[in-house]
Amino acid sequence: MDIDYEEEIEEQFVEQAIRDEIEFNDVVLTVARATIYHHNNFLIKEPCRKSPRTGWMFIIEILNGNDRRCQEHF
Known part of the structure; x- marks a missing residue:
């Protein structure tokens, strides 16, 4: 195999891993925001x-x- 081809494939894997991590972080942040919103609006009860x-x-x-x-x- 060509070394340039292997480096290109490795670079694609790294880029995909970075995209996956960013997407996962976005999902976690969205869930955290929704949880905080729900907690503040429906669970904290003050007269x-x-x-x-x-x-x-x-x-x-x-x-x-x-x-x-x-x-x-x-």
């Missing part, structure tokens, strides 16, 4: 309404607080 106030103090807090929260309540 969005933590007010210990009741009655009139609660009404004043809602009216003077976030507009969206005010619209949701009233």
